[in-house]
Amino acid sequence: MNPDFPLWLRASHLLNFVLIGIVLRSGWEIIASLPRLWWRNDCKPGTEWLKFTRRTLSTEEGVYTSLMEERSVSPLLTLPGHKNIGLGRHWHGLGVSLWMLNGLVYVVLLFATGLWRRIIPTSWDVFPEAFESLRIYLGFGIPTVEYFRPYDALQMLIYTGVVFVLAPLLILTGIAMAPAVRSRFPWYVKVCGGHQGARSLHFIGMLLMCVFIVMHVGLVFIVHAEYNLPHMLFGVTDTAQYAQAFTITIATIVVVIGGWIALSYLTLADRARAQRVLVALTEPVRKLTLNWMKPRMSRQSTYTEKDISEFHWTNGLTPTADESTEWLEHQANGFRNWRLELGGDLNGETLNLSLEDLKTLPQTEYIAVHSCMQGWSATAKWGGVRLRDVLALLGPRPVDAHYLMVTSHGLAQEMYDHRTREPFYAVLSLDMVTEDDTILAYERNDHPLDIHLGAPLRLRVESNHGYKMVKWIKSIEWIKDYADHGDGRGGTREDAALQAFNGRI
């Protein structure tokens, strides 16, 4: 007998269950890193439409950092749990990639086998019929088994909605939050309601998906389970196999949930290993999708003065006396004696450039959206000099120079292994170094850079999240390989297992 539910359908259904758990749990880790949701792009505290924190924040810029907002969630709930947004993001990337691949295979086979006719309604009758089912459910009744062929009208509508509307909505709004996408296709992010619109819609989509999952799983056990479960497990309706199907279903659910939780603890047991493995697994996907997206100057005309935010979040606080007396002296002096140390050992010589020196180079200015990987965003006008123009002062790039390292006067907010705090740094690939919108900014919104935003000079890399954009720059050096610096992962945030080198997502 030909099963109603072929093996591929049952397999992809099971895989979907495993993967959606990874996607949801890692998504919750990400939202826990900044449990506030906005529609407005400037993310001003107090303008959230939803928040999962009681703390009220002042609207004075630069007195707290977004990292302080990160919440620790139990590993039983999120992946991996305990304030690990970076690893959560890696899991999200891996989970989503596999989930989309599985979904693609499912949809292709659905059409190839003609089974799409069972879930996509082809007649308007589906609406009155679905309404009738709904009426029965609302009266705490259950439509008789003849309604299900194998799905009833209400199921068809909901499955079609989940597969062809909700899932694409989640995918499209997820993509809109990648800075690589924003700097290449800014109009697309605007269509999604900006970074915060996309983020909020993504969140609402997630909620709808959760409601669907709870109802779907619940109803499988309530509505004609003696038909459903054997169908789902063995592909045929054989009510004699109900007990067996029931046992296997419950056991599978328990094993999968146990597996999700085990992934959390496995990840937390060795975070550096987890980062290594996850980055290696997701690298091909990033190469295929994001890395070819070269930023386009068109972005500069996409945002106008009107878009400039009232409020700009801060990450990393102004250096204090225990961090850098040197920077404090420069600040007291109006940065007259401040010098950018440009070059590094690999270059042989080091140039010491004053702000005035930098200002003699061609100036560039644009309006761009800043996004922090934690989720907030802000639009500002940045003015400064292109990084590539500054590097040109050094002459040709040393042959061994494959990366550029930018180091701050300020220290990392905290070290992931609680050792003494070290200077904040970031490493850029040659691609990023040469992009039009990779600049050393000395102005924001036509004013000299504010103290908390990195005065006198900060990096802007518009094709990436904020964690690359070193503030209070001290030095810029050519280096051979980032493996030889810090913990060898390409920056303070990467070292803390927060990001993949050049994640751009």
Ligand SMILES: Nc1nc2c(c(=O)[nH]1)N[C@H]1C(S)=C(S)[C@@H](COP(=O)(O)O)O[C@H]1N2
């Ligand atoms: N020196 C230093 N630079 C830094 C950081 C930091 O902690 N220290 N945080 C980075 C991160 S994660 C972000 S999102 C941006 C925030 O920039 P803003 O404070 O100007 O908004 O700064 C980046 N540059």
Ligand SMILES: [Mo]
């Ligand atoms: Mo950030």
